[in-house]
Amino acid sequence: MTHPWFEGSATPRVLAHRGLVTPDAASHGIAENSFAAVAAAHAAGAVYVESDCHLTSDGTVILFHDDDLSRVTGDPRRIADVTERELFDLMATRGGLITLAQALDAFPTTRFNLDVKAANAAEPVGRIVAGHGERVLLTSFSDERRRIALDAAQRAGRGIRPATSAGTATIARLLSAVALRSRRLAARTLQSVDALQIPERHGSLRVLSRRLVDAAHENGVEVHVWTVDDPDDMRRLVALGVDGIVTDRADVAIATLR
Template identity: 55%
Template sequence: MLHPFFAEGQTPRIFGHRGYVSAANAERGIAENSRAALAAAVDAGADYVESDCQLTADGEVVLFHDSTLERTLGDARRISTVTHAQLAELMADRGGLITLAEALTELPSIRLNVDMKSPEVATPAGTLVGSLAPDRVLISSFSDRLRLEALAAAEAAGSRPAAGAGQSAIVKILAAVAMRSSALLDRAFAGIDALQVPVKQGPVRVLSPGLLRAAHERGVEVHVWTVNEADQTRELVELGVDGIITDRTDLAVAALRG
C-alpha cells in the first residue's frame, strides 16, 4: 500500500529539485532552496518539492544544500557556525531563508522530499517531520544511517514519513536485481517507499526495466534525478518511472501535463 505521501498529486510525479529557479529569477539572485524557490516550484505545477536540510549554530533546521555558504552566498563559513538570524539576513535578498518547520506549516499544500545533509540534522529534522506533517514528507539521504536516524526520530515524535533509499540500500537492490533473487529483493526493498536514482552513475547504468519491475512488484515507486530535458522526461515516463526530479519544472510540466 502506498504511503499517504503519494495519496495526492498526479502521476507521473514532478519534483521541483531544490524548488524552482527560472532563468529570470536566477538573474535576480533568487537562490535554490529559498522560500521563493519553493513557492515557484508549486506555482509552476510541481506536485512535490525536493529540498535539503542543514542545522544552524542555534539548532534551527533550515532548507539549504551545502555544508558551507560558499557556493550559494560567497561566504566561506560552515552553516553550522552561523545562527538562524545571521543566515536569514544573508538570504533576505536571495529569495528568503525558510526553515523546515515553516515549509511544513506555512505552505500547507507542499509535499516535501527532504534530504538529510549532515549528521547533526537527522534527529531534529525527523522530530519536526514526525510531529508536524509525516504524511507530507519523504525522508531521504545518501547516507542510510542518517535516513534511518531521521525516520526513527519521526516515529518517536508522531508517525512515520515516507522513506527513500540511501546509497548502500541502492547497491543492495541493484545486486539483488542482477542476481534475480526474489528473497534478496524482498529484504533489500523492506522499509522503502521510493527509490530515487540517476539513469546512470558514471559509466554504470542504474535504471533498467528489471529494476522498475522489481520495485513495482513490491509497491515501491521509482523516481529519476536530475532530468532537465523534455524528450528525456517523456522517454523515462514511457519506460515506466513514477516520478521526475528536475531543475526545470516548467519543461517537465509542459512535457507531462500539457
C-alpha cells in the first residue's frame, strides 16, 4: 500500500532542499531552513520541503542543518547549547527561525521530509509529527535514530505512521544485494522503508545505478537523488528512472520537470 506522503502528487517529485533560497534572497541575507525559505518553496509550488531537525538547549525542535551556528550566523555555539529565544534573535535578520511545530502548523498543505540530525532530537521529533504522519517522511543517516523517531511517533498513536527512507547502513546492504544480484536480499533490505534518498556518487563510489532503481521499484520503493541543481542533470536522472529530485533550486526544478 502506498503511503499518503506519496499520494496525489505526480512524479518526478521535487523536494525543496532546506526550503528555497534564490540568489536574490541570499543577497538579502535569507538563510536556508528559515521561515522565509520554507515560505518561498511553498510559494514556488513545491509540494515537498526537505529539512533537518535539531534540539535546542531548552528542548525545542528547530529546522536547522548544522550542529553549530558558525556557518549560518557566525556564532560558534552548538545548537544544543542555545535556547530557542537566542536562536529567534540570531535568525531574525536571516529569514526567521522556524520550529518543527510551527512548520507543520503554518504550512498545512506542505509535505515534509525530515532528517533527524541530532540523537537527542529523535524522540521529540517523533512526538511532534505523530498527528501529521500522512504528510511526513522521517529519515536520518543513522538507521537507529530514524527508528527511534518512528517508534516515538507510533507510540503517540495519533494517526498514520510517517513514511521513512533508508539510513546509511540500509543503503550499504542494498548496494551489496544489487552487486550480488540477490533479489531476495534486496527485498529483505527494503521491506521497512518507503524511499531511498541517495547521492548519485559518494566520493569515488557510484551509488545510483539502473539496477538499484530497478531493485527499489520492484519492491515498491521510490528513489530520490540529492542534491541536484542543474536542469540537464535533473532530466538525465529522471530518464534513468529516478522518482524524485532533492534540490536547492526548487523553482528551477519545477520549471524543468513540469
